[in-house]
Amino acid sequence: MSIRVERAFGEVVEGEAVVSEEGFSPRYDLDRWSGVITKPGHKLEGVSLKDKVCFFPTAKGGIAAGWAFYDIKWKKIAPKAFIFGVTNPVMVQGAIFAGITITEGWTPHPRGEIATGDWVRVDPAARFVQVLRRNP
Amino acid sequence: MQLSPEERAILAGERGEAARRALEYQVKVGEFWGAERFVPVTNVHMMGDIEVMGNGGLQWLKDTAALGARCAVGTTTNARCFDFAHCRELGQDEREAAKEHELIGCLRRMDVVTTDTCINYQTVYQPHLGEHVAWGDTGTVIYANSVFGARSNFESGPAALAAGITGRTPEYGFHLDAHRKGSFAVDLQAKLDDLADWGMVGKLVGEPHQSYFSVPVFHSARRTPSADELKHLGAALASYGSMGMFHYVGVTPEAPSLEAALGGREPAERIVITDADLERAYASYDLGGRDARLVVFSGPQQSLFEMKQLAGLFDGRQVKEGSRCFVTTNGAVLAQARALGYAATLEAAGVTILEGVCFYILQNLSLMRIKNGWQNLVSNSAKIVNIIGAHRFNTILRRTRDCVDIACTGVLK
Numbered sequence: 365m366s367i368r369v370e371r372a373f374g375e376v377v378e379g380e381a382v383v384s385e386e387g388f389s390p391r392y393d394l395d396r397w398s399g400v401i402t403k404p405g406h407k408l409e410g411v412s413l414k415d416k417v418c419f420f421p422t423a424k425g426g427i428a429a430g431w432a433f434y435d436i437k438w439k440k441i442a443p444k445a446f447i448f449g450v451t452n453p454v455m456v457q458g459a460i461f462a463g464i465t466i467t468e469g470w471t472p473h474p475r476g477e478i479a480t481g482d483w484v485r486v487d488p489a490a491r492f493v494q495v496l497r498r499n500p
Numbered sequence: 501m502q503l504s505p506e507e508r509a510i511l512a513g514e515r516g517e518a519a520r521r522a523l524e525y526q527v528k529v530g531e532f533w534g535a536e537r538f539v540p541v542t543n544v545h546m547m548g549d550i551e552v553m554g555n556g557g558l559q560w561l562k563d564t565a566a567l568g569a570r571c572a573v574g575t576t577t578n579a580r581c582f583d584f585a586h587c588r589e590l591g592q593d594e595r596e597a598a599k600e601h602e603l604i605g606c607l608r609r610m611d612v613v614t615t616d617t618c619i620n621y622q623t624v625y626q627p628h629l630g631e632h633v634a635w636g637d638t639g640t641v642i643y644a645n646s647v648f649g650a651r652s653n654f655e656s657g658p659a660a661l662a663a664g665i666t667g668r669t670p671e672y673g674f675h676l677d678a679h680r681k682g683s684f685a686v687d688l689q690a691k692l693d694d695l696a697d698w699g700m701v702g703k704l705v706g707e708p709h710q711s712y713f714s715v716p717v718f719h720s721a722r723r724t725p726s727a728d729e730l731k732h733l734g735a736a737l738a739s740y741g742s743m744g745m746f747h748y749v750g751v752t753p754e755a756p757s758l759e760a761a762l763g764g765r766e767p768a769e770r771i772v773i774t775d776a777d778l779e780r781a782y783a784s785y786d787l788g789g790r791d792a793r794l795v796v797f798s799g800p801q802q803s804l805f806e807m808k809q810l811a812g813l814f815d816g817r818q819v820k821e822g823s824r825c826f827v828t829t830n831g832a833v834l835a836q837a838r839a840l841g842y843a844a845t846l847e848a849a850g851v852t853i854l855e856g857v858c859f860y861i862l863q864n865l866s867l868m869r870i871k872n873g874w875q876n877l878v879s880n881s882a883k884i885v886n887i888i889g890a891h892r893f894n895t896i897l898r899r900t901r902d903c904v905d906i907a908c909t910g911v912l913k
Contacts, residue, residue: 395890431656
């Protein structure tokens with residue numbers, strides 16, 4: 365099973381998928397010292413993003429995200445990749461600055477195709493994300 | 501991307517290693533978005549402080565300064581995380597404050613003008629129609645695109661600094677006509693008597709339409725909005741909706757009519773915002789245990805007229821014992837507010853005025869919350885109510901006069 369992405373940057377990475385129904389900002393939602401989503405009520409509240417391949421439908425806000433990606437990469441708590449349905453320039457600028465793989469646009473929608481816990485491979489040059497192993 | 505001879509020379513290192521690296525990075529960003537070329541920019545506004553950058557960002561900045569990086573165009577800084585005069589009183593980390601001094605020194609060596617404001621568009625630089633700039637934070641960008649008709653994408657700290665160094669930015673997004681047309685229509689029937697109401701409209705419109713390239717067109721408004729009202733509307737749209745532009749028929753320069761703002765297309769959706777919508781939204785906030793000990797006027801920083809209004813509302817009153825009320829603004833506004841007596845009135849009422857910062861990026865804010873036992877944060881800024889969640893505040897939007905009452909009575913309704 366694989367999904368195609370429209371735009372992409374970064375190296376080929378593999379990791380455990382975290383699939384969110386809610387958008388994301390590393391400033392609004394993430395504890396940048398632990399890598400855990402801490403915003404009260406966020407659908408991933410309590411989930412660590414460290415070393416994960418993160419699927420978010422949208423990006424939220426905020427200019428500060430540009431430095432935040434570099435900061436969490438420096439602290440070794442960054443995700444391996446961000447797979448956005450729709451993103452914004454800050455997420456892209458921040459991910460490229462930090463050297464984190466990032467993509468935008470997906471066909472089909474990962475809902476029903478990829479589940480949290482699946483092991484996935486992201487190939488930016490080939491523009492696809494592939495499930496290598498299902499979460500048992 | 502198609503590069504000019506000058507850009508090829510920069511990539512060849514003819515303007516130094518810092519400029520070469522900056523342009524190389526900008527090419528990668530441009531290629532992601534399918535940009536065909538660069539456009540020159542006249543002004544840059546960047547976010548850069550130790551709270552957002554961390555040690556890694558500071559080290560990168562020191563390395564870049566050591567390479568001899570210099571800004572080629574006027575470059576200013578956004579609000580930062582320390583007002584050094586209040587560092588100790590707020591329980592902020594003095595080692596981090598020392599890093600902030602170091603960081604500011606690096607920026608100044610690069611010819612960055614450290615204005616420390618998120619309302620540069622009200623106090624520092626007002627670009628004209630069609631002028632290309634490279635700005636961040638998001639509130640500055642949406643104001644530039646919408647109210648001035650200038651052209652900017654959201655430029656994060658490293659992207660804005662790169663634009664400052666190279667004097668250009670990749671041409672994509674809101675630099676292009678194709679992305680500047682309205683995509684849906686908003687019939688504004690609500691009265692909108694308070695700044696918080698304008699922010700609430702931004703929440704109600706932005707939250708269900710989260711997309712950078714979604715451009716709402718407001719129409720049928722009852723009156724001409726002020727700069728501060730447009731500021732709160734834009735800041736909330738950018739925050740809740742990640743939006744970079746809006747039109748306002750008869751108000752913003754690219755919206756002489758609804759049809760023109762929509763570029764002759766049918767809107768994807770038509771929505772109506774009424775007084776009842778606003779009242780429902782105000783009533784929907786979880787008041788928790790009705791903790792009312794923290795009231796904040798920040799995000800964006802206060803303009804001189806907001807300072808004047810607050811001084812009028814706080815005149816002769818006192819912040820309730822055990823409560824804290826914070827106002828943030830920039831150095832220019834504060835100097836005038838002091839000269840005009842507004843600051844003295846606020847301070848006499850027990851309000852703490854912080855200069856050059858935004859409350860939500862204050863260094864050590866989570867610890868500050870824990871030490872003070874704050875649960876709720878009450879504000880008239882829809883933006884700050886949205887963005888401060890990672891620090892685990894329960895946030896409540898209230899109108900300006902209500903916020904002042906809450907600060908002075910300790911009663912949250």
